[in-house]
Amino acid sequence: MVEMNFKKDFIYERLIRRLIYASILVCAVIIIYFIASYPGYRMTGWAAKQACSLINITGQSLSQVKAELIEENKLFKLVSLKWNPETGAVRASVFGLFPNKAIYRPPLGAVLIFPGYENKIKSFPKPELHLSSAENRSCYPFKNDHKVPVGVDKSKLKKVLTYAFEGSLSAKKLVCTRAVLVMWKNQVIAEQYAPGFSRKSLFISWSMAKSVLNLAIGRRVYQGAMSLNATGLFPVWSNDKRNSISLEQLLRMESGLRWYEPYTLTSDVVTMLCRKPDMGNYAASFKRTEDNPPAHFYYSSGTSNILSLLLRRSFSSDRDYVNFLWNDFLLPLGISDAQLEFDASGTWIGATYFYATARDWARLGQFVLNDGVLNGHRLIPEGWIKRTIKPTLSYHSSTITNDPLGMSYGMHWWINKKNDKNENWMNDVPNDAIIAWGHYGQYLMIIPSRRLIIVRLGQEKENSWDENHFVRLILAALPDKKN
Numbered sequence: 101m102v103e104m105n106f107k108k109d110f111i112y113e114r115l116i117r118r119l120i121y122a123s124i125l126v127c128a129v130i131i132i133y134f135i136a137s138y139p140g141y142r143m144t145g146w147a148a149k150q151a152c153s154l155i156n157i158t159g160q161s162l163s164q165v166k167a168e169l170i171e172e173n174k175l176f177k178l179v180s181l182k183w184n185p186e187t188g189a190v191r192a193s194v195f196g197l198f199p200n201k202a203i204y205r206p207p208l209g210a211v212l213i214f215p216g217y218e219n220k221i222k223s224f225p226k227p228e229l230h231l232s233s234a235e236n237r238s239c240y241p242f243k244n245d246h247k248v249p250v251g252v253d254k255s256k257l258k259k260v261l262t263y264a265f266e267g268s269l270s271a272k273k274l275v276c277t278r279a280v281l282v283m284w285k286n287q288v289i290a291e292q293y294a295p296g297f298s299r300k301s302l303f304i305s306w307s308m309a310k311s312v313l314n315l316a317i318g319r320r321v322y323q324g325a326m327s328l329n330a331t332g333l334f335p336v337w338s339n340d341k342r343n344s345i346s347l348e349q350l351l352r353m354e355s356g357l358r359w360y361e362p363y364t365l366t367s368d369v370v371t372m373l374c375r376k377p378d379m380g381n382y383a384a385s386f387k388r389t390e391d392n393p394p395a396h397f398y399y400s401s402g403t404s405n406i407l408s409l410l411l412r413r414s415f416s417s418d419r420d421y422v423n424f425l426w427n428d429f430l431l432p433l434g435i436s437d438a439q440l441e442f443d444a445s446g447t448w449i450g451a452t453y454f455y456a457t458a459r460d461w462a463r464l465g466q467f468v469l470n471d472g473v474l475n476g477h478r479l480i481p482e483g484w485i486k487r488t489i490k491p492t493l494s495y496h497s498s499t500i501t502n503d504p505l506g507m508s509y510g511m512h513w514w515i516n517k518k519n520d521k522n523e524n525w526m527n528d529v530p531n532d533a534i535i536a537w538g539h540y541g542q543y544l545m546i547i548p549s550r551r552l553i554i555v556r557l558g559q560e561k562e563n564s565w566d567e568n569h570f571v572r573l574i575l576a577a578l579p580d581k582k583n
Contacts, residue, residue: 113331130279139175140198141367145212145374148192152202152210156188157439157455171561173345173365200374207426209441209453214377217444224397224446225419227426234373241547243461250287251579257282260573261292265558267564276541279303279458282574283553286466290574291458300441303461303557305454306538310404312464313450314351314488314512317411318472318480319429325414325483328487333410334384349395350407351511352492354396357386357519359402363539369401373452377444380409397495397509401451404512405443408450411434432474435460459557461536465553466544468534489515489534510534541565550581 147169154160154168162183169176188204203221207229211221248254260282267275278297279438282290293299301416305312308373322325328348337343345355362369368386376382388395415421425448430438438460441453456464472480491508507525508517516526516533526533529547536544541560545567546553554574558565 104236117494137198140194140371141200142365142374143173143175143179144192144198144200147176147181148190148200148202149210149212149374151181151183151188151192152204153304153441153453153455154184155190155207156204156206158304159296159301168559173366182324192231202562207439208422209439209455211442212374212443214444217377217468218367220446221260221444224442225422227422229436230427230431242288247287249285249287252289253577256577257290260290260570260577263570263573265294267294268303275564276561277565278559279427279555279557281458281462281553281555283466284561284578285551288462293458299459300437302437302457303453303542304538305456306452306540306542307401308461308536308538308542308544309450309452309454310401311536311544312454313408313411313448313481315467315472316429316450317347317351317407318484318488320411320414320424321484322479322481326410329553335405336384341383345366345388346434347407348511350410352494353397353399353403353509354395354492354494355400355403355406356388356398357383357400357403358389359383359386359398359400361398361400361402371407372402373449378447379405379443379445379449379451380412380447381445384409389470395494397492399509404451405447406447407512409447411450412447429479433463434480435463460558461544461547461557462553464536465544465555468546469548469551469553485534487511488513489532491517509531526571526573528568533571541567543567545571550575550578 123144149160150169151165154165155162160168162181166179166181169179178194180193180195183189185522188203188210190210191199191201195200202210203213204210205221207225208224208226213221237520248257261280264277264280265275278294279301280290280292282286291299293301296403297303305489317326321328326347328346328351330347331345332338332343333345333347333350342355342357345357349355363370372382373380379402383400383406386402412418412421415424425440430436435450435456438454438456440448441455442448467474467479468485471482471485472478488511490510492510495509508515514535514537516529516531529545532547532549534546534548536542541556541558543556545553554571556565556567556570
């Protein structure tokens with residue numbers, strides 16, 4: 101009897117021990133899952149969105165996109181991508197976990213799907229494109245392509261393109277240029293594309309979109325719907341330090357809102373782009389770190405998406421909003437194929453996502469060079485460009501956001517002004533250069549003193565692109581400044 105009780109006690113004890121071990125294991129798995137879910141969902145969100153955009157908009161293959169993602173971060177080897185060629189949708193997961201899905205809806209690009217936003221995404225209006233605006237009112241029809249004007253050195257132009265696509269033999273770094281276009285005095289003098297790309301190809305803007313956002317807001321200011329001096333921009337800001345932030349301070353990145361910009365899996369910008377259906381309101385929810393505006397300069401994609409949300413709120417309906425972006429802003433400039441991408445709530449992600457051809461970027465550059473005048477008609481306020489390129493006094497380069505030394509910032513455009521140490525970012529480039537600058541070496545540069553527009557688009561990962569040298573080669577091919 102004693103022996104039987106002993107055996108029962110032993111069995112119960114072993115069972116309890118196993119239950120305890122199992123409970124510990126289950127708890128450990130749950131804890132590991134939740135720890136892994138933070139970067140996991142961001143990885144699959146980023147992968148699904150990028151793949152959906154790059155496959156459907158830029159025409160890259162799934163394998164190309166996967167290779168680029170892995171080049172960004174080796175952890176993307178863990179991500180499984182599935183693309184539906186009939187719908188354009190992309191699903192991403194890690195061993196079946198942390199699933200994310202992005203769908204494609206041209207010309208509104210790709211969008212991540214979030215629970216509760218499916219109907220909003222489905223019902224969001226597409227623009228009613230008035231293509232005649234682009235055909236009849238385009239101020240930049242690109243006539244006389246590549247008929248190099250007298251005085252331009254053709255052999256030196258050839259060196260420009262050789263450097264752009266082959267790089268320096270001594271650099272021993274891979275140059276990943278995909279498109280180059282140079283316009284001088286309203287005429288294309290050089291244009292070339294990497295294999296697989298052409299003048300019809302759409303290219304991702306990355307942060308060059310911020311400069312496009314500046315022009316769209318300028319158009320809306322000209323229409324009297326927005327004001328640079330406006331404050332009290334959000335009701336939730338009304339009772340705290342954010343209420344005094346002005347529209348111009350947002351454009352100059354002087355909001356003082358706490359933000360962490362670097363593209364890491366834990367940063368605010370990646371959280372916004374991969375995990376937030378309403379990006380503008382997410383960024384606007386951050387508190388101020390400084391009491392008195394203007395605050396110190398801090399480059400923030402969150403600030404740009406706040407501005408994009410304010411642009412949207414200047415309209416009485418989303419239909420008016422999307423029609424404005426195409427019919428009243430892009431199409432008159434001759435930009436008919438561009439795609440803008442919107443978040444799940446319906447706001448253009450103006451910090452990051454604008455897809456256009458190299459020639460479209462040149463059209464935007466010509467619009468800036470013409471001071472916002474189209475065929476004799478002004479579309480943005482007189483003095484807007486002049487105010488845009490006025491240096492932001494609080495600007496200082498930051499290693500956190502990788503701002504270049506010897507550069508300055510205006511209103512969502514970079515400027516090649518000398519800093520307090522009398523340094524330029526690009527020593528061989530005129531001081532009046534205005535630059536839209538994007539991730540991985542995307543550049544639109546306008547040099548008014550030389551009537552020059554330069555577009556360079558690529559996928560630079562090794563910091564091998566020397567913009568100063570590239571522009572120096574272009575300037576050397578042009579006749580003397582007096583001509």
